[in-house]
Structures are given as C-alpha cells and as structure tokens.
Amino acid sequence: xxxxxxxxxxxxxxxxxxxxxxxxxxxxxxxxxxxxxxxxxxxxxxxxxxxxxxxxxxxxxxxxxxxxxxxxxxxxxxxxxxxxxxxxxxxxxxxxxxxxxxxxxxxxxxxxxxxxxxxxxxxxxxxxxxxxxxxxxxxxxxxxxxxxxxxxxxxxxxxxxxxxxxxxxxxxxxxxxxxxxxxxxxxxxxxxxxxxxxxxxxxxxxxxxxxxxxxxxxxxxxxxxxxxxxxxxxxxxxxxxxxxxxxxxxxxxxxxxxxxxxxxxxxxxxxxxxxxxxxxxxxxxxxxxxxxxxxxxxxxxxxxxxxxxxxxxxxxxxxxxxxxxxxxxxxxxxxxxxxxxxxxxxxxxxxxxxxxxxxxxxxxxxxxxxxxxxxxxxxxxxxxxxxxxxxxxxxxxxxxxxxxxxxxxxxxxxxxxxxxxxxxxxxxxxxxxxxxxx
Numbered sequence: 012x013x014x015x016x017x018x019x020x021x022x023x024x025x026x027x028x029x030x031x032x033x034x035x036x037x038x039x040x041x042x043x044x045x046x047x048x049x050x051x052x053x054x055x056x057x058x059x060x061x062x063x064x065x066x067x068x069x070x071x072x073x074x075x076x077x078x079x080x081x082x083x084x085x086x087x088x089x090x091x092x093x094x095x096x097x098x099x100x101x102x103x104x105x106x107x108x109x110x111x112x113x114x115x116x117x118x119x120x121x122x123x124x125x126x127x128x129x130x131x132x133x134x135x136x137x138x139x140x141x142x143x144x145x146x147x148x149x150x151x152x153x154x155x156x157x158x159x160x161x162x163x164x165x166x167x168x169x170x171x172x173x174x175x176x177x178x179x180x181x182x183x184x185x186x187x188x189x190x191x192x193x194x195x196x197x198x199x200x201x202x203x204x205x206x207x208x209x210x211x212x213x214x215x216x217x218x219x220x221x222x223x224x225x226x227x228x229x230x231x232x233x234x235x236x237x238x239x240x241x242x243x244x245x246x247x248x249x250x251x252x253x254x255x256x257x258x259x260x261x262x263x264x265x266x267x268x269x270x271x272x273x274x275x276x277x278x279x280x281x282x283x284x285x286x287x288x289x290x291x292x293x294x295x296x297x298x299x300x301x302x303x304x305x306x307x308x309x310x311x312x313x314x315x316x317x318x319x320x321x322x323x324x325x326x327x328x329x330x331x332x333x334x335x336x337x338x339x340x341x342x343x344x345x346x347x348x349x350x351x352x353x354x355x356x357x358x359x360x361x362x363x364x365x366x367x368x369x370x371x372x373x374x375x376x377x378x379x380x381x382x383x384x385x386x387x388x389x390x391x392x393x394x395x396x397x398x399x400x401x402x403x404x405x406x407x408x409x410x411x412x413x414x415x416x417x418x419x420x421x422x423x424x425x426x427x428x429x430x431x432x433x434x435x436x437x438x439x440x441x442x443x444x445x446x447x448x449x
Contacts, residue, residue, distance in 0.1 A: 017209050018142060018209050018210060021142065021208075021209040021210075022139070022142030022143055022153065022209075022210075024204055025135075025138050025139055025142055025205070026139060026153060026156055026157055028135070028201050028204060028205055029135030029136075029138075029139060029157040029160065030156070030157055030159055030160040030163070031160070031197070031201065032097070032131050032135065032160070032197065032201055033131070033132065033135065033157065033158070033159075033160020033161055033163075033164060034160045034163050034164040034167060034168070035164070035167075035168075035193055035194070035197055036097060036100050036127075036128060036131055036194055036197060037128045037131055037132050037160065037161070037164070038160065038161060038163075038164025038165065038167075038168045039100075039104075039124075039128075039164075039168060039190055040066075040069045040070050040124055040125070040128050041070060041161060041164065041165070041260075042164065042165060042168045042169045042172060043065075043066045043069065043070075043261075044066070044260065044261050044262070044263065044264045044265070045169065045172045045173055045176065045264055046066075046172065046176075046183050046186075046187075047059075047062045047063070047065075047066055047261070047264075047265075048264055048265060048268070049176050049181045049183045050062060050113050050183055052181055053181055053183070054112075054113055057113055058387065058391050059386075059387040059388075059390040059391050059395075060384060060387035060388045060390075060391050061114075061387070062113075062387060063261060063383030063384050063386060063387030063388075064117075064121075064383065064384050064387065065113075065116045065117060065120065065121050066261055066383050067257065067261070067379055067380045067381070067382060067383035067384055068117065068121035068122070068125055068380055069120055069121045069124045069125045069128070070125065070128075070257065070376075070379045070380070070383075071125065071253075071257075071375075071376035071377065071378070071379030071380035072121060072122060072125035072126065072129075072376070072380065073125040073126040073127070073128060073129025073130065073376070074125075074129050074372045074373055074375060074376020074377075074379065075373055075376045075377065075380075076126070076129075076373075077129055077133050077369040077370075077372040077373050077376070078366060078369040078370060078373060080092065080129070080130055080133045080134060080137075080369065081137070081365055081366065081369060084134060084137070088206075088207075089134060089137075089138055089205060089206055089207050090202060090203075090205050090206050092130060092134060093130065093131065093134050093201075093202055093205040094198065094202040094205075095127075095130065096126075096127045096128070096129075096130030096131045096134065097127065097131060097194060097197065097198040097201070097202060098127070098198060099123045099124070099126055099127030099130070100123070100124055100127035100128055100131070100194050101191055101194040101195050101198055102123060102127075103119060103120055103122075103123035103124035103127060104120075104124070104187045104188070104190050104191035104194060105187075105188065105191040106119040106120075106123075107119040107120040107124075107184070107187050108184040108185065108187045108188035108191065109184070110184070129372070129376070132372070133368075133369060133372055134205070135157055136154065136157065136351075136352050136368065137365050137368070137369075138205070138207055138210070139153050139154055139157050139352075140154060140352060140364065140365065140368075141207055141210040142209075142210045144361075145353075145356045145361045145364065148300065149300070150300075150303075150353065151296070151299030151300050151303050151306070151353045152296045152297075152299060152300060154349075154352045154353050155292060155295050155296040155299055155349045155350065155353065156292075156296050158292055158345075158348050158349035159289060159292050159293070159296075161288065161292075161344070161348060162285045162286070162288035162289030162292060162341070162345070163285075163289060165281070165284065165285035165288060166282060166285035166286065166289070169281050169285070170278060170281070170282070172186065173278070175189065237421055237425050238359075240421065241358060241418050241421050241422060242358065242359065244414045244415070244417050244418035244421075245307075245358050245371075245414075245415075245418050246370070246371070246374045247410075247414050248310065248314075248410075248411050248414035248415045248418065249347075249351075249371060249374045249375050249378065250374050250375070250377050250378040250381075251378065251407040251408070251410045251411045251414065252310070252314060252317075252343075252347050252375075252378065252407070252408075252411045253347065253374075253375045253376075253377070253378025253379045253381075253382060254378040254379075254381050254382040254385065254404075254407045255314075255317055255321070255343075255378075255382070255404040255405075255407035255408045255411065256317070256343055256344050256347060256378075256382070257378065257379050257382035257383055258382040258383065258385065258386040258400055258403060258404045258407075259317075259321065259324075259340070259343075259400070259401065259404050260344065261382065261383045261386060262383075262386050262390070262397060262400050263281075263284075264277070264281075265390075265395075265397065266324075266397040266400070266401075267280060267333060269395065269397060270333070272333065276333075276334070279334065280333055280334050280337045281337070283334055283337045283338050283341075284337040284338070284340060284341050285341070286341070287337065287338045287339070287340070287341025287342070287345075288341035288342075288344055288345045289341075289345075290341070291341055291342045291345035291346070292345045292349045295309065295345065295346070295349055295350060296349075299350070299353065303353065303356070303357070304356075304357055305357070306350050306353055306354040306357055307354055307357055307358065307415065307418065307419055307422065308419060309346045309350060310346055310347070310350070310354075310411070310415045311412060311415045311416055311419060312342075312346075313342050313343050313345070313346035313347065314343075314408050314411035314412045314415060315408075315412055316339055316340070316342050316343065317340070317343040317404070317405075317408040317411070318405050318408035318409055318411075318412060320336050320339060320340050320343075321401045321402075321404040321405035321408060322401075322405050323336060324336060324401040325398045325401035325402045325405065347375070351368065351371050351372070351375070352364075352368050352371075355367050355368055355371070357422065358418075358422070385403060386400045386403065389403060
C-alpha cells in the first residue's frame with residue numbers, strides 16, 4: 012500500500028478520534044451550563060458572575076496558551092501531548108468531585124480542564140490539517156468534519172447531564188466523578204492511535220514555506236500594513252463573536268427555565284439546537300470546498316443571524332417560538348468553531364498556518380472567558396434579568412458584522428493572485444513582482 016493511501020486511511024482515524032474526544036471530553040466544558048444551574052440550586056448564595064467565571068475559564072483559559080501546544084507537541088510528540096491533555100481532564104473531574112465547596116472549582120476544574128480540553132481540541136485540528144493540508148481536495152471537509160463532535164456532544168452530554176443530575180438529586184460532584192471514569196477509559200483507547208506518523212510532514216512543511224495555499228493559486232494582501240489591518244479586524248471579530256456566543260449558550264438554560272419553559276420543551280429546544288448546529292456543520296463540510304476562498308463570508312452571515320435572534324430574544328418577540336430561535340441559532344457556533352482553521356488560507360495564506368490557527372483559538376478563548384463573566388455580572392446586578400444578556404450579545408454581534416465586513420472588503424479590493432508558476436518568487440511576504448488584480 013502506498014504512503015498516500017496510508018495517509019488517506021489513517022487521516023480518517025484521526026478524524027474519528029478527534030470527533031470522539033470532542034464529544035466525550037471537550038463537550039463537557041461546553042455544556043457546563045446545566046452544572047451552573049445545579050450548583051446555584053445547591054448553593055444559592057453563589058454569584059452568577061463567579062459561576063460564569065468558572066465555566067468561562069474552563070472553556071477559554073487553555074485557549075490563551077494554545078500557541079504553546081505547538082512547541083510542546085514538537086518536543087514531546089503528538090501522542091504524548093494528547094495523552095497529557097486527556098489525563099489533565101480526568102484528573103480535573105476526579106478532583107472536582109471531592110471539593111468541599113464550589114469555590115475550589117477554579118483550581119480543580121477551570122485551570123486543569125481548560126488546559127487539557129484545549130490541548131485535545133487544538134491538536135485534533137492541527138493533526139487533521141497535517142493529514143489533509145490546504146492543497147488537499149478534502150481539506151475543508153476534513154477540518155469541518157471534526158467539529159461535528161461539538162453538536163453531537165451537545166446532543167449526548169446535555170441530556171445526559173440533566174438525566175444524571177435528576178437521578179442523583181442534583182449531586183453534581185457525583186456526576187463529575189462518573190464522567191472522570193468515562194474520560195479515563197477514553198484516555199487509554201484514543202491516546203494509542205493519535206499520531207502524525209503517517210502524515211506527509213515533509214511535503215506539508217514545504218508547502219508552508221513556499222506559502223502555496225492550493226496547487227494552483229492563493230489570495231493574499233500585498234501591503235503589510237493592510238495585511239495587519241485585515242488580521243486585526245479578523246481577530247477582533249473572533250473575540251466579539253465568542254463573547255456573544257458564549258453569553259447566550261451559557262445562560263440559555265437559565266433563561267428558558269425562568270421563562271416558564273417546562274422540562275420536556277427545554278429538552279426539545281436543546282436537542283433542536285444541537286441538531287441545527289450539526290446540520291449547519293455538515294452543510295459547511297459539503298459546500299466548503301466550493302467556497303474555500305470565501306469562507307469568511309459565512310462569519311458575516313452567522314453574525315447577522317446572531318444579531319437578529321438575540322434582538323428577538325431580548326424583546327420577547329413571539330416568545331413561543333423559542334424552538335425556532337434555537338433552530339436558527341445553531342448556525343452561530345457552527346460557523347465560528349468549524350471554519351476557524353480553514354479560513355486561515357483566505358486571510359493569511361498557508362504561511363505558518365498552525366501558528367495562525369492557534370492565535371485564532373487564543374483570541375476566541377479571550378471572548379469565551381469574557382462572555383460568561385460579563386453576562387454573570389449583568390445577571391447579578393439586574394436581579395436575573397436575562398434580557399440584558401441578550402442585549403449585550405446583539406451589540407457584540409453588531410461589532411462582529413462591522414469587523415468581518417471591513418475585513419472582507421479589504422480582502423476583495425486589495426488581494427493579489429499568486430500563480431503556481433510564480434512559486435519561486437514567493438518568499439516570506441515578498442510580493443513585489445505581482446500586481447494588484449483590481
């Protein structure tokens with residue numbers, strides 16, 4: 012069997028491992044909202060801002076140091092680094108199940124689980140990108156497909172959380188102990204097969220050095236100043252986008268409960284949200300290869316829908332249509348998380364694509380930390396007025412629309428086309444031989 016065939020087949024193994032670990036490990040942090048509700052019920056004196064901070068740190072803290080994961084994986088290897096990530100998650104859940112007070116969760120849950128789950132998340136994307144580099148015809152499909160672990164995890168973990176908490180009378184510590192056993196089992200299985208051994212690393216590194224995003228061409232910005240502005244607008248949009256998304260997702264359970272939604276409808280709404288998220292990701296995986304030079308446009312579209320929906324939720328327009336809102340809102344997290352790796356080739360080319368991706372994750376992590384904290388402060392100071400959370404969210408979505416739109420305008424107006432024949436002239440952002448197409 013040729014190396015190419017082995018690479019293709021083992022790439023599927025990496026995709027499967029990435030999806031499974033996202034479902035049963037990373038999704039625990041992303042579905043922590045129901046634990047917040049349970050902790051609040053068992054310790055009513057705990058502030059929402061503190062609980063939001065605990066959840067936000069677990070989702071975003073590890074993202075802040077994500078560029079370090081590249082350095083660590085080069086030293087230790089992907090397999091060992093991946094093992095360390097899952098082990099931290101196991102240790103975190105086990106320790107959190109024995110803390111005497113929820114205040115200790117900053118130390119036992121937020122810090123170790125945040126780092127561990129981020130290692131799993133980032134390495135899954137990086138290794139998938141190595142097996143399916145930007146010039147591969149399935150690059151976008153593969154990198155989007157691994158993100159399906161989030162909506163599938165949403166469909167599995169969220170109802171499982173609710174069922175376990177109900178069965179064990181809101182004993183959230185016992186539930187976390189159960190999850191630690193699940194993570195321990197996964198640690199023993201997945202770590203054995205998570206390797207870059209069969210990827211074409213040499214070819215991939217050559218493509219990065221020559222900055223060839225596709226076999227024939229790629230788009231980039233000639234001016235370094237404009238390139239910096241484009242990058243700034245992109246990262247600013249990511250921060251705002253993450254703040255808006257996490258503010259809503261962290262508090263959606265509490266909002267629907269306070270609105271009088273019964274248990275059956277609550278489950279239905281979250282199932283629909285998870286299904287919608289998953290369907291949007293499948294849709295992106297299908298159309299992604301056809302629009303791979305315009306993936307950033309999807310961020311504008313998703314932000315627009317987020318802006319409209321958060322307005323509707325805040326103003327209680329047709330409140331009986333919460334289910335429909337959840338259906339459409341699934342697009343927002345789907346676009347933000349699934350295209351974050353692939354969109355790099357449009358914004359910065361393939362030069363240091365792994366580094367640029369981890370910077371994206373880092374800035375997204377900033378928003379993930381800020382979102383629950385700000386929304387928690389709003390709830391604490393407004394007697395649990397969830398309308399203020401949604402109003403805050405639509406302001407951030409509006410900033411996303413402006414930022415992404417300006418970025419897209421600059422990309423369209425000032426981009427240049429570098430052809431395959433000019434490969435030898437392309438060196439480290441030196442585009443002097445090429446003229447602006449426009």
